[in-house]
Structure formats: C-alpha cells, structure tokens
Amino acid sequence: MKTSLSRDGYSQAGPIAPTVMVSCVDSAGKANIITLGMYMPISHDPPQVVIGVSPKRYSYDLIMKQGEFVVNSPGIGIxxxxxxxxxxxxxxxxxxTEAGLTPVPAQKVRPPLIEECYGHIECEVVNMVTCGDHTLFVGEVVAASINAECLKDGKLNLEKAKPIAQKNWDYYTLTK
Ligand SMILES: Cc1cc2nc3c(=O)[nH]c(=O)nc-3n(C[C@H](O)[C@H](O)[C@H](O)COP(=O)(O)O)c2cc1C
Known part of the structure; x- marks a missing residue:
C-alpha cells in the first residue's frame, strides 16, 4: 500500500541528501560558512558542482559578488x-568562533577550507540559474583536497570520513 504525500511533504519520498558546509568571503576577505543540503556534482569534464542557495541568505551575496566558494564535507562527529x-x-x-571551526588557506580561491571537514572542493562560479526560491550556483572545480586517512585504495573510506546525510535536520552517517 502506498501513502500519498502533500505537496509540501514530497521530500519524504526523496533520498536522504548529503550535507555540506560551504565557505565564502566578503569583499574584505572576511569568511563565512553556510550549511547546505542542496549540493550535487553536475559535470565530469570540466569538473563542475552545483549548490542551491536562497537569496535570503547572507552567504548569497558573498558567493554572487566574489564568485568563489569551497564545498567542505563534514563527518558526523561535527x-x-x-x-x-x-x-x-x-x-x-x-x-x-561560535561553532569552533578553523579556517585554513585554500590552494586557488580566497574562501578558506574548514580544517575539521575531511574533504574540500574549491570552486569558481561559472553560471547561475534561478529555480523558484533558490539560486543554483554552478562552480567549476579548480582544486580539491582530502584528509589522507579518509582515502582507502583511492576511494572514500566511509569508516574514517563518516559523511553526513540529512533529512529534515535529522543527521545520519553512511555505512556499506
Ligand atoms: C541541514 C541544513 C540544510 C540546509 N540547506 C540549505 C540549502 O541547501 N540552501 C539554503 O539556502 N539554505 C540551507 N540551509 C539554511 C542555511 O544554512 C541557514 O539559513 C544559514 O543560517 C544561512 O547562513 P548565512 O545567513 O550566514 O548565509 C540549511 C540549513 C540546515 C540546518
């Protein structure tokens, strides 16, 4: 038997989403962090990813005006x-300061990496698309790094990285 969902409750029928912490900077170089459920790789060649940010967010203007962001992948421990x-x-x-996170310089962009995250994807904005109440920023990947201990045989070691997946602000990690 199937249960029908309301228009607003549709997300229950979708998959649990990965969650990322995106770092960005203002014109003076002051860095901010925004948590996003809307993240997806979108092109292999050239490598591009997409993030969905509401124009209501403080980070929206930073990403739009500075044209750079870093996708940081958190483990369940943070x-x-x-x-x-x-x-x-x-x-x-x-x-x-409030969350107790440490900025470290990125290789190619001004927003810093979040040291406590296991993976980092440095991006330059190459496109923007408005989708309803969010804007998709397409970022071309200009550098990427990962904690060495979170790689096993060239693949993500889930037991070390413990990536976060999220549904309605309940947080889970993934196992094989
Ligand atoms: C688990 C989770 C996922 C979120 N996903 C998104 C998202 O994909 N897009 C978005 O615009 N806001 C999202 N938010 C909300 C922003 O993170 C939140 O409004 C934040 O306070 C904005 O920070 P800022 O004002 O410093 O930019 C999410 C929040 C949480 C807790």
Whole structure:
C-alpha cells in the first residue's frame, strides 16, 4: 500500500541528501560558512558542482559578488557544529568562533577550507540559474583536497570520513 504525500511533504519520498558546509568571503576577505543540503556534482569534464542557495541568505551575496566558494564535507562527529552554521547567520555572528571551526588557506580561491571537514572542493562560479526560491550556483572545480586517512585504495573510506546525510535536520552517517 502506498501513502500519498502533500505537496509540501514530497521530500519524504526523496533520498536522504548529503550535507555540506560551504565557505565564502566578503569583499574584505572576511569568511563565512553556510550549511547546505542542496549540493550535487553536475559535470565530469570540466569538473563542475552545483549548490542551491536562497537569496535570503547572507552567504548569497558573498558567493554572487566574489564568485568563489569551497564545498567542505563534514563527518558526523561535527554535526553539531554544522547545525550551528545552518541556523545562525554570518550577518550577526562569526560562525568560526561560535561553532569552533578553523579556517585554513585554500590552494586557488580566497574562501578558506574548514580544517575539521575531511574533504574540500574549491570552486569558481561559472553560471547561475534561478529555480523558484533558490539560486543554483554552478562552480567549476579548480582544486580539491582530502584528509589522507579518509582515502582507502583511492576511494572514500566511509569508516574514517563518516559523511553526513540529512533529512529534515535529522543527521545520519553512511555505512556499506
Ligand atoms: C541541514 C541544513 C540544510 C540546509 N540547506 C540549505 C540549502 O541547501 N540552501 C539554503 O539556502 N539554505 C540551507 N540551509 C539554511 C542555511 O544554512 C541557514 O539559513 C544559514 O543560517 C544561512 O547562513 P548565512 O545567513 O550566514 O548565509 C540549511 C540549513 C540546515 C540546518
């Protein structure tokens, strides 16, 4: 038997989404972090990813005007820090201090990497598409790095990385 879902409840019928922490900077180079469920690789050659950001977010203007962002992949051990970055705004608070996160310089872009995350994808914005109440920023990957211990035989070691998946703000990790 199937249960029908309302128009607003449709997300229950979709998969659990990976969750990322995106770092970005303002014109003075001050960095912010935003938690996003809307993330997806979108092209292999050239490598491109897409993130969905509401124009209501403080980070929206930073990404649009500076044209750069870093997708940082958190493990379940920092779920609480990730949540703080998803409920507080950089216009009111310094989330690096509030969540206890450490910025480290990126290789190719101005937004810093989040040291506590296991993986980092540095991106330059190459396209934008408005989709209803969110904007998709397409980012071309200009550099990427991962904690060495989170790789096993060239693949992501789930037991070490413990990536976060999310549904309606409930956080899970993945096992094989
Ligand atoms: C688990 C989770 C997922 C989220 N996903 C998104 C998303 O995909 N897009 C978005 O615009 N906001 C998303 N948010 C909300 C923003 O992270 C939140 O509004 C944040 O406070 C914005 O920060 P800022 O004002 O510093 O940019 C999410 C929040 C959480 C907790």
């Amino acid at each position: 779920a609480e820090k990730m949540h703080i970055c998803g409920i507080k705004s950089g216009k009111d608070t310094d989330k690096w």
